[in-house]
Amino acid sequence: MTKKPDNNPMGPITLTPADDFSHRFLQPEDLPAGCDEFYLRNQQLGHNPERYRKLRADELEVLVQNGNKAEDWDRVLVADPFRAKSIVNCEFAGLVRIGRLEKVMLTHHDLHVPAGITNARIIHCDIGDNAAIHSVPYLSHYIIGAQCILQSIDEMHTCDHAKFGNGIIKDREPEDVRIWMDLMNEAGGRSVLPFDGLIPADAYLWAKFRGDTALMDKLKHITQSQFDASRGYYGTVGDQSIIKSCRIIKDCKIGEAAYIKGANKLKNLTIHSAIDERTQIGEGVEMVNGIIGYGCRVFYGCKAVRFVMGDNSSLKYGARLIHSVLGDNSTVSCCELLNNLVFPAHEQHHNNSFLVAALVMGQSNMAAGATIGSNHNSRANDGEVVAGRGFWPGLCTTIKHTSRFASYCLLAKGDYPSELNIRLPFTLVSNDAANDRLVLVPAYWWTHNMYALARNSAKYAKRDQRKRKTQHIEFDALAPDTAEEIITALDLLAQYTGAALLQQAGPPELALSTGHNALKNNDARLADTVVTIDDAESGSRTAIFRNPARAYAAYRQMLLHYAVRNLVDYLQDTDGATLSSMLEDLGQAERKTHWTNMGGQLMRSADVAELREKINNGELNNWDAIHAAYNRLWDLYPKQKHQHALAVLRLLLGNDITADAWAGALDESVAIQQYIRDQVYTTRAKDFENPFRQTTFDDDAEAEAVAGTIEDNDFVNQVREETQAYEALVDSLRQEA
Numbered sequence: 001m002t003k004k005p006d007n008n009p010m011g012p013i014t015l016t017p018a019d020d021f022s023h024r025f026l027q028p029e030d031l032p033a034g035c036d037e038f039y040l041r042n043q044q045l046g047h048n049p050e051r052y053r054k055l056r057a058d059e060l061e062v063l064v065q066n067g068n069k070a071e072d073w074d075r076v077l078v079a080d081p082f083r084a085k086s087i088v089n090c091e092f093a094g095l096v097r098i099g100r101l102e103k104v105m106l107t108h109h110d111l112h113v114p115a116g117i118t119n120a121r122i123i124h125c126d127i128g129d130n131a132a133i134h135s136v137p138y139l140s141h142y143i144i145g146a147q148c149i150l151q152s153i154d155e156m157h158t159c160d161h162a163k164f165g166n167g168i169i170k171d172r173e174p175e176d177v178r179i180w181m182d183l184m185n186e187a188g189g190r191s192v193l194p195f196d197g198l199i200p201a202d203a204y205l206w207a208k209f210r211g212d213t214a215l216m217d218k219l220k221h222i223t224q225s226q227f228d229a230s231r232g233y234y235g236t237v238g239d240q241s242i243i244k245s246c247r248i249i250k251d252c253k254i255g256e257a258a259y260i261k262g263a264n265k266l267k268n269l270t271i272h273s274a275i276d277e278r279t280q281i282g283e284g285v286e287m288v289n290g291i292i293g294y295g296c297r298v299f300y301g302c303k304a305v306r307f308v309m310g311d312n313s314s315l316k317y318g319a320r321l322i323h324s325v326l327g328d329n330s331t332v333s334c335c336e337l338l339n340n341l342v343f344p345a346h347e348q349h350h351n352n353s354f355l356v357a358a359l360v361m362g363q364s365n366m367a368a369g370a371t372i373g374s375n376h377n378s379r380a381n382d383g384e385v386v387a388g389r390g391f392w393p394g395l396c397t398t399i400k401h402t403s404r405f406a407s408y409c410l411l412a413k414g415d416y417p418s419e420l421n422i423r424l425p426f427t428l429v430s431n432d433a434a435n436d437r438l439v440l441v442p443a444y445w446w447t448h449n450m451y452a453l454a455r456n457s458a459k460y461a462k463r464d465q466r467k468r469k470t471q472h473i474e475f476d477a478l479a480p481d482t483a484e485e486i487i488t489a490l491d492l493l494a495q496y497t498g499a500a501l502l503q504q505a506g507p508p509e510l511a512l513s514t515g516h517n518a519l520k521n522n523d524a525r526l527a528d529t530v531v532t533i534d535d536a537e538s539g540s541r542t543a544i545f546r547n548p549a550r551a552y553a554a555y556r557q558m559l560l561h562y563a564v565r566n567l568v569d570y571l572q573d574t575d576g577a578t579l580s581s582m583l584e585d586l587g588q589a590e591r592k593t594h595w596t597n598m599g600g601q602l603m604r605s606a607d608v609a610e611l612r613e614k615i616n617n618g619e620l621n622n623w624d625a626i627h628a629a630y631n632r633l634w635d636l637y638p639k640q641k642h643q644h645a646l647a648v649l650r651l652l653l654g655n656d657i658t659a660d661a662w663a664g665a666l667d668e669s670v671a672i673q674q675y676i677r678d679q680v681y682t683t684r685a686k687d688f689e690n691p692f693r694q695t696t697f698d699d700d701a702e703a704e705a706v707a708g709t710i711e712d713n714d715f716v717n718q719v720r721e722e723t724q725a726y727e728a729l730v731d732s733l734r735q736e737a
Helices: 039-045 057-065 200-208 213-226 444-448 450-462 480-502 508-520 524-528 548-573 579-586 605-616 623-653 659-689 700-707 714-736
Strands: 076-078 091-093 096-098 105-108 111-114 116-123 132-140 142-144 149-157 235-237 242-254 259-261 265-271 286-292 303-309 314-316 320-326 331-333 336-342 346-348 354-360 364-366 371-374 385-387 397-400 403-405 428-432 437-441 531-533 542-545 595-598 601-604
Touching: 039 142, 096 116, 111 132, 111 149, 132 142, 142 149, 149 235, 200 213, 200 336, 200 354, 200 595, 200 605, 200 623, 213 605, 213 623, 371 385, 428 444, 444 450, 444 548, 450 659, 450 714, 480 508, 480 524, 480 531, 480 542, 480 548, 480 595, 480 623, 508 524, 508 548, 548 579, 548 623, 548 659, 548 714, 579 623, 595 605, 601 605, 601 623, 605 623, 623 659, 659 714
Parallel strands: 076 096, 091 116, 116 132, 132 149, 142 235, 149 242, 235 242, 242 259, 242 265, 265 286, 286 303, 303 320, 314 331, 320 336, 331 346, 336 354, 346 364, 354 371, 354 385, 371 397, 385 403, 437 542
Antiparallel strands: 105 111, 428 437, 531 542, 595 601
16 A cells, blocks of 8 residues: 655645546536546547547557556557557556547648657547647646647646636635736726627626626626536647647647647637637747637737637737737737727737727727826826727827727827827827927818728728627728717817807807808808817817818718718618618618717617616526627618618708709719729828938839839729729619619
């Protein structure tokens, strides 16, 4: 009888008998009646355990001759065919099942590896058909898929309470071990549980509506109930995955066809991967407590802790993602993201950019040197930044929380000294340090930056390579949310302009009407009037609008184009539709003025309120049901968008839209589309016509070879083609009318 070793109860290491590799994985209290410790493992296996048999005497002889040993050879089971010669210098402990093993070579790019197991210690594992496991000195409690390559991994194991990145607790665990992500706020007031299947819409629902305590309790309960709290699940590696030259892999669930090489540490993760959406993790990466979506790429020294990465997203070149959700189709390189909820299509590429305690609603870009969310102006780390979609802080931009930005705000280079509240979309924000004032140029994207604005929608849609589009995304810059922001902006411009013209206190209604009339008619007095804003920036310095009349006209163009283009789409997509049938079908309903960006999917705010109520009353009692509700709202969205477009057109033209009024709106929309075409060309041509852009070239031939020409620009030509198609479509609608 082996003497039990003496143990130091205060030490970090416990001594057990030398041959006790296969110690009990589960305690008796963790086993349901009539079950052994492998009951969950057998459920996970995916095929009938009865396919395995014990070793024959001749096979065992070959194994021993090849330097293999086992705690108990009767617990090493194999499937036919089995080639014993392919297993060399291994040690087996506990129940080990080995699938088909033939004389074949596994090839991945330039790597050629024979199927088999060499130089490995295998403890309680299932090995898939024709897998290749070489130089893995500690592989414990994993189910390895067919035709996998595992090579040169220091340690790879799973504990009995593994959660695979989900923010749950297992049976007999205390609440304080639960993993939370502190989104949008460093102080943790908006904490969300990570879970396999979480999308930005879920994170926003949970992090935003904190005053709804019933909802908070429901979402926590739903998440805990979504996953089995039983102990004893094994880590998994999907078929045809490659894991090589890694150090520590613990408590990981890895999908099929994943490619992992040179990682330092992967712990408590779900890594989604599929043949058609392979996830790749590269050298020096360390990732702990998170979920990685399909088709993700993580390379070159990146760090991620308490996180969720959406599908088709990338971390590169030392990026750090901590306490954050990164939406689908996003790329983050070099920089640091802390305590953020970032919606899809986010770009942040530079080493010296920093994003903290922010809600960024997607289709965004952080330039080099952008420092967003510094808390140096506060005694506590509980401030926040909220930025609508299309947020673009320029080079070396520094802002403080708490700040809020409407959609498509562009911040010019500068150190903004105080908190900002920018309510007008498509605005250029500039810190005029020389005159100690804040300058806003509303509608700047439309009047000066059309190439970038038009290209945004196209490029984000083109880059959406997801095969599984769980998170729905509105890519169009002109949509119900931005249209409503524009309508608000028109009133804000009018209110402040009217007050400036009147130059005296009076009824707000008088200032509003005065401002609308002056801006609509481009009143001559505006040339000499400075329009100031009193709520765009904290502090006492002046904030002004630049050229409000031009912005007012641009906003109205944007609204009309949004409305008509969507209604043209309706007529094109609806068989036999006419103006009268469209007006009847879309109805006279009041315009829905409140829309919520739920992770990239736009929903009417009333629908979000109804969704919350259904969760609270138990009608939606799991995440699959909540996602199905999102899908139903997405199916309704095209008609809701058309209805909203019609309501916006009525706002511009009046409630009675006659055939003549509609014809005039079509003509104006065509003219606006032609303006877009021309502005796309003009704003891009500036780069070719700027003489300073030519200073590094000796002649035109060199310039053309390096930079090309404006006429060869793919997007410029694409917009030209789209404009021709739109002109032809509108002509056909006129003829049908």
